Amino acid sequence: MPFEQLLIEGLAMGACYGLFGLAVIIIYKTSEVVNFAAGTMAMFSVYIAFHFITFYGFPFWVAFIASLIFAGLLGVFVEFFFLRPAKNPTLLGLIVITIGVQLLLAGLAGWKWGADQQAFSIPFSYQVTYKLLPGFVVSQWAVAVFIIAFIVVTILALFFKFTKIGTAMRATQQNKYAAKIMGIKTDRITAFSWAFSSVIGVTAAMLITARTILDPEFMMEPFLRAFAAAVLGGLMSIPGVLIGGGIVGLIENFFGYLSPAWKPITAFVIIVLVLCIRPSGLFAKHYVKKV
Amino acid sequence: MDMKRDYYEDIELFKSGTILFWSIVLLVALFVAPVFLSNYHLYLFNLIMVHVIVAVGLNILVGSTGQIALGHAGFFAIGAYGTVLLMTKLAIPFFPALIITAFIASFFGFILGLPALRLEGPYLAIATLAFGLAIMHVIGHMELFGGRQGLMAPTLDIGIPQLGLSWELWTEKSKYYLILIIAILMVLFAVNILKTRVGRAFVAIRDSDIAAEVIGVNLTIYKTLAFAVSAFYAGVAGGLFAFVLGFFDPFTFNLIISIIFLVMVVVGGLGSVMGSITGAALITYLWYDVFKNVDEVPVVGDILLAFSRKFLTASGIDNFNFVALGLVMIGIIIFEPLGIFGAWIRVKKYWKTWPF
Numbered sequence: 080m081p082f083e084q085l086l087i088e089g090l091a092m093g094a095c096y097g098l099f100g101l102a103v104i105i106i107y108k109t110s111e112v113v114n115f116a117a118g119t120m121a122m123f124s125v126y127i128a129f130h131f132i133t134f135y136g137f138p139f140w141v142a143f144i145a146s147l148i149f150a151g152l153l154g155v156f157v158e159f160f161f162l163r164p165a166k167n168p169t170l171l172g173l174i175v176i177t178i179g180v181q182l183l184l185a186g187l188a189g190w191k192w193g194a195d196q197q198a199f200s201i202p203f204s205y206q207v208t209y210k211l212l213p214g215f216v217v218s219q220w221a222v223a224v225f226i227i228a229f230i231v232v233t234i235l236a237l238f239f240k241f242t243k244i245g246t247a248m249r250a251t252q253q254n255k256y257a258a259k260i261m262g263i264k265t266d267r268i269t270a271f272s273w274a275f276s277s278v279i280g281v282t283a284a285m286l287i288t289a290r291t292i293l294d295p296e297f298m299m300e301p302f303l304r305a306f307a308a309a310v311l312g313g314l315m316s317i318p319g320v321l322i323g324g325g326i327v328g329l330i331e332n333f334f335g336y337l338s339p340a341w342k343p344i345t346a347f348v349i350i351v352l353v354l355c356i357r358p359s360g361l362f363a364k365h366y367v368k369k370v
Numbered sequence: 371m372d373m374k375r376d377y378y379e380d381i382e383l384f385k386s387g388t389i390l391f392w393s394i395v396l397l398v399a400l401f402v403a404p405v406f407l408s409n410y411h412l413y414l415f416n417l418i419m420v421h422v423i424v425a426v427g428l429n430i431l432v433g434s435t436g437q438i439a440l441g442h443a444g445f446f447a448i449g450a451y452g453t454v455l456l457m458t459k460l461a462i463p464f465f466p467a468l469i470i471t472a473f474i475a476s477f478f479g480f481i482l483g484l485p486a487l488r489l490e491g492p493y494l495a496i497a498t499l500a501f502g503l504a505i506m507h508v509i510g511h512m513e514l515f516g517g518r519q520g521l522m523a524p525t526l527d528i529g530i531p532q533l534g535l536s537w538e539l540w541t542e543k544s545k546y547y548l549i550l551i552i553a554i555l556m557v558l559f560a561v562n563i564l565k566t567r568v569g570r571a572f573v574a575i576r577d578s579d580i581a582a583e584v585i586g587v588n589l590t591i592y593k594t595l596a597f598a599v600s601a602f603y604a605g606v607a608g609g610l611f612a613f614v615l616g617f618f619d620p621f622t623f624n625l626i627i628s629i630i631f632l633v634m635v636v637v638g639g640l641g642s643v644m645g646s647i648t649g650a651a652l653i654t655y656l657w658y659d660v661f662k663n664v665d666e667v668p669v670v671g672d673i674l675l676a677f678s679r680k681f682l683t684a685s686g687i688d689n690f691n692f693v694a695l696g697l698v699m700i701g702i703i704i705f706e707p708l709g710i711f712g713a714w715i716r717v718k719k720y721w722k723t724w725p726f
Contacts, residue, residue, distance in 0.1 A: 107492070113491075113492040113495065161700050161704070164704045165703050165704050165707070166707075168703060168707065169707075170438070170491050170492075171432070171438055171636070171640075172636075172703045172707055173703075174438065174492075174495060175632065175633065175636050175699050175702075175703050176699065176700050176703050176704075178629055178632075178696075178699060179695075179696040179697070179698070179699030179700040179703075180696060180700065181696070182626075182629070182692045182693070182695050182696035182699070183692070183693050183696030183697060183700070184696075185689075185692055186689040186690065186691065186692030186693035186694075186695075186696060187689070187693060189688075189689035189692070190678060190682045190683065190687070190689040190690070190693070191681075191682045191683065192683075193683055193685065299625075303499070303503070306496060307496060307500070310492065310493055310496050314492060314493075340511045341507070341511070343503070343507055344500070344503060344504045344507045344508075347500035347503060347504060348500070348504060350496070350500065351485055351497050351500050351501075354485060354488075354489055354493055354496075354497060355484075355485045355488060358488040358489050358490075358493060359493065360493075
């Protein structure tokens with residue numbers, strides 16, 4: 080495969096990881112929870128779309144909208160029933176809860192749809208290719224990924240900047256207690272950010288299904304890569320996670336081309352090395368901890 | 371109630387006669403148990419004791435030192451593969467092989483502890499998780515480790531066959547006694563290490579690493595030491611696990627196993643050795659026995675089967691395992707963040723001050 084091809088594919092995959100990483104950091108920024116269930120929540124919502132298409136015969140876009148709505152509700156559900164009741168949880172406690180949600184949803188999906196791979200395709204094919212410049216071949220899927228990623232990021236930027244609820248989310252991120260005093264219902268904001276993150280997550284997961292298969296485990300590895308991308312970007316900044324996603328995607332694609340056997344772990348190894356040098360990611364300001 | 375008046379009271383192994391009495395009862399019960407148990411239950415007990423060793427070791431790292439570890443399956447795998455390979459390829463007797471492997475595992479723990487010096491919270495979680503995955507992939511891709519086909523454990527020979535002193539353990543019962551004795555030694559070591567200078571340094575790091583550094587705890591030494599000790603436990607347990615299972619492949623040591631280890635410690639109660647033991651026993655029993663064969667449980671199983679036939683798929687009932695474990699994890703943090711140990715303390719307090 081030529082260099083340009085690897086570059087474009089890597090960037091497209093990186094954009095997917097970046098999008099999914101956004102889902103992780105939106106929750107982390109508002110409530111300091113690392114959502115280990117993000118991948119499984121997205122997987123479950125994709126299965127809802129699959130169910131709509133296969134068993135009820137709806138067209139793709141209707142199923143897609145249904146799965147977005149379901150993802151939003153699922154996010155609120157998880158926040159309201161599983162995270163809110165925990166009183167003063169530690170970081171480890173929060174991690175255990177989200178891993179619990181992950182196992183719960185993975186189990187339910189396996190129970191309902193079985194562990195087999197299912198046929199599920201999105202309208203953007205990986206096989207259809209366009210030739211932009213001589214030597215530059217771009218698949219329809221990659222074009223779709225870039226466009227959707229661009230749209231989502233633009234919407235996010237506008238949303239955080241200009242809408243009331245976006246401003247409230249930023250205020251909650253900066254200081255929860257001050258935001259509460261200013262009359263922001265921070266609990267609702269947290270629930271909303273879970274819904275928001277879940278919706279972005281399922282969008283990314285839909286794009287990722289085009290490159291993998293659909294089974295209850297399929298989002299586990301992409302989630303870990305996306306999480307790694309978010310960590311690389313510092314878990315706090317939106318441009319950071321996109322750049323982190325790009326780096327992870329490129330590393331994975333180039334090293335994966337050189338030695339396919341080690342593809343799953345190269346990204347991780349490099350991230351651990353980066354973390355050793357910059358402990359809180361590439362783009363986060365390192366605050367000195369108060370004693 | 372729990373006031374210590376001098377140092378010797380703090381370091382004594384049994385705090386009171388009652389505890390001594392019940393500990394002896396428990397030990398006697400454990401030594402007599404094989405007479406009454408079937409082979410399957412002995413296998414389950416072996417599994418429980420192996421997991422007790424891991425949980426006690428992980429508790430030193432997570433509960434006492436306060437570091438998050440999501441990659442203990444990696445050390446566990448090193449233990450299993452190391453012991454078996456040393457015995458089959460280099461023909462080293464069982465006990466030296468087990469100890470050498472445990473030291474190899476603790477060396478890897480030391481290596482993992484180095485980045486942990488600078489990382490905390492979610493960053494440490496991803497680093498340890500990456501370690502666990504990396505070990506699994508390395509083992510799966512190297513011919514030396516049997517690749518994806520896995521490895522067969524040799525006959526468990528605890529003598530020195532090279533000198534003609536063979537002592538082969540065939541039955542589950544004999545393995546039970548071997549694992550029981552090692553488990554007791556490891557637990558005693560864990561209880562004692564927490565009462566020494568090292569253990570107090572661990573606890574100081576958990577409560578506040580900056581304060582600990584200020585009063586003279588060397589973070590570099592003690593954080594890496596915590597990782598190394600914890601990995602040592604996982605290595606020993608892995609070596610025994612190989613013989614309990616008899617056959618294993620890289621996917622035996624997946625992410626789920628790491629999570630289950632963490633759940634054992636959290637469910638048992640962070641920072642308490644007794645809690646880790648009960649947590650490991652409970653979770654192993656639930657995961658490998660009750661939840662796994664939930665359709666054979668009298669009433670509940672029938673209801674679940676009918677339910678899954680109606681709304682889900684009947685063949686997917688194996689997934690109940692995951693659903694139930696997830697609910698246990700969520701429930702324990704919401705209702706009893708200190709785990710079984712916390713519940714025990716509450717009950718004890720209630721009865722000590724009864725009727726007030």
